[in-house]
Amino acid sequence: MxxxxxxxxxxxxxxxxxxxxxxxxxxxxxxxxxxxxxxxTQEDFGKMPNLYDLEAVRGSLPPDLRGAMTVVGWLDPSKEPGTRVYGQMLDSLYQQFQDSPNLYFTTILLAEKPKESADAFAEQFNLPDDPMLSFLRADERSFAATAEAFQLPLGEYDSPGIQPVVALVDSSQTIVKHYDLARRDEAIGLVQLVSLIIPLPEKKEIILDRGKEL
Known part of the structure; x- marks a missing residue:
């Protein structure tokens, strides 16, 4: 014993x-x-172009994006399928990271009435007025030019906004990754990479759609 x-x-x-x-x-x-x-897995697509030349129609960029991560998207409300997916994913991303520091989501918007379009989009997809979120007005030329400057992986006959493709910019203001939010694996990859660098508040679960776990 x-x-x-x-x-x-x-x-x-x-x-x-x-x-x-x-x-x-x-x-x-x-x-x-x-x-x-x-x-x-991060790459180097060059430095982020100056977005402060674009007029903010909802929210605004912080005075300095250095030291922060920025997710940049392109929104053309006339492209309904891309707009719907982008809105759903932006809502989901915001819900998960809304309390995270040094992270911003900015959308370059092409619309005849940009202020009204930004407000309608935000209302439809439950996006509040928040320093984390901003919408920047672009005409057709600057809409295409920014997509080219960010080196978006678009097809020969595609234009920004058809697919909900976003660019991830790191704290040094280098464009490091592109993600097509219509693809589940790429949407998950964006959340995982951001959460590794900027931890999810209160260790929230990674979610692709609101109310649905991955």
Whole structure:
């Protein structure tokens, strides 16, 4: 009986001294490796062009985007399928990251009545007035020019807004990634990369559609 108790005590001691630290080490090493691999997927598409030349029609850009991450999207309300997916995804992204610091979502908008269009879009997709969200007015020339400057992966006959493609800009204002939010894997990839760099508040679950877990 005494020998059995001694063996149990020794086993518990070994578990505390060796087992738990080893598991923690392997977990942390795996997490660090995953983070490095995810960050390594970032590319370099050049510096973000100056968006302050575009007029803000809803919300506004912060005085300085250096040190922050920015997700830039293109919205043409006449392209209804792309607008719908972009609105749903922007709502989902905002809901997940709304309390995260140093993260901004800005939308370059092409519309005849940009202020009214931005307000209608925000109302339709539950986007509040928030410093994190801004809409910038563009004419046809600047709409196409910004897409080209951000090197959006568009088809030969495509124009911005047909597909809900966004560009991710890092804290050094380098364009590091493009994501087509109509593709589930790319939408998940955007959330995962941002959450690795700017943690989700209160460790929220990654969600693609509101109320639906991935």
């Amino acid at each position: 005494a020998d059995t108790k001694k063996i149990l005590n020794t086993g518990v001691l070994l578990l505390l001294l060796v087992g738990f630290p080893l598991v923690s080490f392997l977990y942390l090493r795996g997490g660090t490796k995953y983070r490095k691999e995810a960050i390594a």
